[in-house]
Amino acid sequence: MNKVILSNGKEMPQMLFGSFQLDTQQALGEIVAASAENGAFGFDTSPSYNTEQPLSKAINDYVKKNSGVSREDFFITSKIDEWQMIQKKGDIRPFVAATLKKINQPYIDLLLIHWPQPEYFAATWKSFESVYESGMAKSIGICNARLRHIKTLENSGANICPMVVQNELHPFLVDEQLVSELQAKGIVVQAYSPLFRMEPMLSQNETLLRLAEKYNCSVAQVVLKWHLERKIVPIVKTSKPQRVKENLAAFNIPLEAEDVRLISSLDMNFKLFLESRCCPGY
Amino acid sequence: MGVPYMKNYLKKNLWLPIICVWAVIVAVGAAFLNSPFRGIFIAVFTAAAAAAIIFIFLNKYCVKVFKALAPTSYFSDLRFRNMDAIAVGSTIAWKYLNIDEEKCYDAVGIRRSNAMCFNMLKTYFSHVHTNGTVYYFVDPLESDAIGDYASPCDFIHIHRLVFLYLGMSSPMKRRENPMIYDTDFSLRCAAAYFCKKHSLLPKTWKLSASHAVEISEDLRGQLAEVRSFCEERELCLKLVVINRSTENNEKTAAKVRKSLGWKNDISVSAVSCSDELNSVLMN
Numbered sequence: 001m002n003k004v005i006l007s008n009g010k011e012m013p014q015m016l017f018g019s020f021q022l023d024t025q026q027a028l029g030e031i032v033a034a035s036a037e038n039g040a041f042g043f044d045t046s047p048s049y050n051t052e053q054p055l056s057k058a059i060n061d062y063v064k065k066n067s068g069v070s071r072e073d074f075f076i077t078s079k080i081d082e083w084q085m086i087q088k089k090g091d092i093r094p095f096v097a098a099t100l101k102k103i104n105q106p107y108i109d110l111l112l113i114h115w116p117q118p119e120y121f122a123a124t125w126k127s128f129e130s131v132y133e134s135g136m137a138k139s140i141g142i143c144n145a146r147l148r149h150i151k152t153l154e155n156s157g158a159n160i161c162p163m164v165v166q167n168e169l170h171p172f173l174v175d176e177q178l179v180s181e182l183q184a185k186g187i188v189v190q191a192y193s194p195l196f197r198m199e200p201m202l203s204q205n206e207t208l209l210r211l212a213e214k215y216n217c218s219v220a221q222v223v224l225k226w227h228l229e230r231k232i233v234p235i236v237k238t239s240k241p242q243r244v245k246e247n248l249a250a251f252n253i254p255l256e257a258e259d260v261r262l263i264s265s266l267d268m269n270f271k272l273f274l275e276s277r278c279c280p281g282y
Numbered sequence: 283m284g285v286p287y288m289k290n291y292l293k294k295n296l297w298l299p300i301i302c303v304w305a306v307i308v309a310v311g312a313a314f315l316n317s318p319f320r321g322i323f324i325a326v327f328t329a330a331a332a333a334a335i336i337f338i339f340l341n342k343y344c345v346k347v348f349k350a351l352a353p354t355s356y357f358s359d360l361r362f363r364n365m366d367a368i369a370v371g372s373t374i375a376w377k378y379l380n381i382d383e384e385k386c387y388d389a390v391g392i393r394r395s396n397a398m399c400f401n402m403l404k405t406y407f408s409h410v411h412t413n414g415t416v417y418y419f420v421d422p423l424e425s426d427a428i429g430d431y432a433s434p435c436d437f438i439h440i441h442r443l444v445f446l447y448l449g450m451s452s453p454m455k456r457r458e459n460p461m462i463y464d465t466d467f468s469l470r471c472a473a474a475y476f477c478k479k480h481s482l483l484p485k486t487w488k489l490s491a492s493h494a495v496e497i498s499e500d501l502r503g504q505l506a507e508v509r510s511f512c513e514e515r516e517l518c519l520k521l522v523v524i525n526r527s528t529e530n531n532e533k534t535a536a537k538v539r540k541s542l543g544w545k546n547d548i549s550v551s552a553v554s555c556s557d558e559l560n561s562v563l564m565n
Contacts, residue, residue: 148514199360269411270363276408280401281511 001039002251004233006163007186010139012110013042013075014228015248018192018237019051025058027239032058034241036069038248044192044235046079046114047099056103076105077166077235079114079143080124082279090123096131111137112166115279116149122156129160139163143192144275144282147181166190169232171202171223174267183231193272194227194234195220207266215253224250226263304334341461344468347475348460351391362387364411369563370403371419372396372428374524377474377483378556379419379563386563390419392471395428396504398436403508412516417563418508421524422495431500486555493526495534495552497541505542522562525552 002014017035022028028051035041043059045051059074078099080092088094096111111131113124128140141164142149150162165182169175169191179189196202198220208219215222224247227234236247275282307330314323368387369379375390387409389402403416410416460468477483497505505521512519525534534552544550553559 201360268364271408272360274363274408276405281404282408 001041001248004188004231006139006188007161008139008163010109010163012139012164012188012233013040014233015040015224015251016042016044016075016077016190016233016235017244018044018235019055020046020049020237022237022239023050023054025054028054029058029061030241031238031244032062034244036062036066036074038245040244040248041073042075042077044077046081047084047095048079048081048114052078052099052103056105060104071105075109077110077112078108079112080128082115082117085113085117085120085124090120090127092124092127093131093136096136100136107135108137110139110141110164112140112164113142115144115275116142116152116282117279118281121149122152122158125153125156125158129158132160141165141187143167144273144279147178150182150185150187161185162187164188164190166192166235168193168271168273169227170194170196171205171208171226171263171266172196172268172270174264175269176264176267179230179232188233189231190233190235191227192235194232194236195223197272199272205266207262211255211259211263214259215255217249217253218246220247221250221253222255223263225253225255226260229255229257229260230264337461340469340472341459344460344472345458347472348468350475351471362409365409365414366411367415367417367563368403368406368410369417369419370399370406371417371522371524372399372421372424373474374421374424374487375419375522375559377478378487378559380560381563386417392474393424393428393467394436395431396420396425396501397431400504400508400511401436403511407515407517410517413518415518415520416508416512417520417522418505419522419524419559420501420505421526422497422501423493423524423526425498425501487524487526489526489528489554491528494529495523495525495527495538497538502542509544509548520549520551520562522559523550523552524559525554531558 003011004014006012017031017040019028019031022031032043032055035043043055045055056076059071059076063069063071063074080095084092084095096108100106100108111128113121113128117124125142128137131137132140140160141162143166145162145165145167150165153162165187167175167178167189169179169189170193182189202208202223203219205219208222211222212219224234224236228251238244238247307327311323311327314320362383365387366385369375369381369390371379371390372395373393376392379390381388381390387406389406391398391402394402399418399420403418407416509519521538523534523538525531527534529537531552531554535550538552539550542550551562553562
């Protein structure tokens with residue numbers, strides 16, 4: 001699996017697997033095993049998905065069963081949810097400590113603010129910095145961030161720039177300007193819902209179908225390769241272990257620059273997740 | 283355990299005290315079936331049963347009304363993206379605006395505080411594209427009546443996360459049994475909803491010389507926050523003041539603008555009838 005280097009020198013897999021709605025131990029165990037066997041060790045979770053514990057257990061079980069693999073090979077991303085920010089007025093360190101204890105892990109590879117809740121955003125980032133400095137999280141970042149959120153951090157005297165920003169991105173929400181400005185700041189951009197939940201609007205899109213035919217692959221693979229070409233780390237969610245291999249095969253598609261531009265031209269600023277409905281005042 | 287625990291338990295399980303009360307009524311009624319007061323008790327029992335049926339019917343209707351007025355659930359569909367505008371406002375705006383749902387996101391609602399109007403804007407502005415328009419309708423008179431900060435009448439609109447901000451518990455029980463928790467307000471909402479649905483509302487609101495538009499200190503502060511909120515998110519704010527005075531609209535708008543200390547970069551207008559109100563959305 002290719003890796004990207006974060007601004008703090010840590011490595012992150014170039015494709016991660018999401019755990020949203022995969023809340024059974026068996027399902028997660030299968031996905032973790034299928035991913036690891038295909039060389040993919042990056043996973044994404046959150047307290048609100050209810051998958052932190054089962055995902056961690058699945059990883060620990062896999063490490064126990066496979067002597068050649070260690071915890072260090074895996075990359076676990078977790079988040080701090082909005083309610084946690086509100087409840088502790090931004091001082092989320094107790095939640096991180098409790099999570100580590102609960103999931104039986106010494107650290108989280110990447111810890112993200114799930115929603116930049118306006119009132120406690122800057123205070124939470126201060127706590128994130130101390131969590132990072134204490135080693136409980138190896139890297140830190142933000143989800144659903146716009147440039148104004150990065151500016152808020154700068155204006156609040158933050159010492160550490162987010163290493164990762166995780167936003168909704170797909171062919172219908174390209175956010176070219178934001179992505180390039182974040183990348184110019186050395187921030188690695190992750191994409192959630194990279195396949196637009198495979199809604200018919202995407203899976204039956206004529207341009208994408210034509211490209212899939214051209215490269216003799218699936219629409220999902222074309223779109224994933226498009227993300228990779230844009231230096232974006234897609235977070236793919238699947239409940240079918242066989243899809244893991246299919247998604248990873250996207251790395252091998254020789255998508256031409258012209259086709260990357262063609263897919264980008266599908267942009268219509270279409271959001272699946274309306275930010276303000278998830279986080280009022282966002 | 284103890285009285286608070288029992289109270290809490292009964293509040294959470296309302297069916298239990300209701301069944302108990304009915305059991306007592308039935309038992310007492312049965313005990314008197316052969317007494318000389320039988321007729322009175324049968325009459326009381328029948329009246330109570332009729333009242334209960336009406337109460338249940340009204341409760342159901344209020345639930346329906348609140349479901350229609352309050353925000354729908356998350357991501358129920360993929361409509362309402364990249365809309366040109368959002369309309370936020372309270373009772374007058376709700377009663378008189380005819381919003382074209384293809385162009386403008388409807389976030390007006392019945393009788394709520396300005397704080398709640400602002401919360402509605404905070405919750406729904408993502409439906410609007412960058413540089414989209416925010417029509418913010420303000421009724422200073424209602425603002426005086428309800429208050430600018432969160433009020434009990436906001437409960438039907440409230441977002442669960444907003445509740446968390448306010449340190450309150452779930453509004454679900456209130457929503458499930460509005461007639462028990464908030465009888466007066468629920469009945470008024472249901473009546474207004476019924477009138478709007480059946481076009482029974484008067485064509486315009488009442489104008490009076492005594493209702494001169496005044497922007498309170500609190501409202502001024504909140505509107506300043508609304509303005510900076512919109513600017514930060516690259517939204518174009520258009521403030522529309524509901525004019526209930528006999529003073530003309532231009533004069534009222536100028537007065538409000540002066541009171542807010544806003545220059546001409548923000549649109550401020552005043553409207554005094556339904557047609558004027560709707561023409562704001564059309565422009």
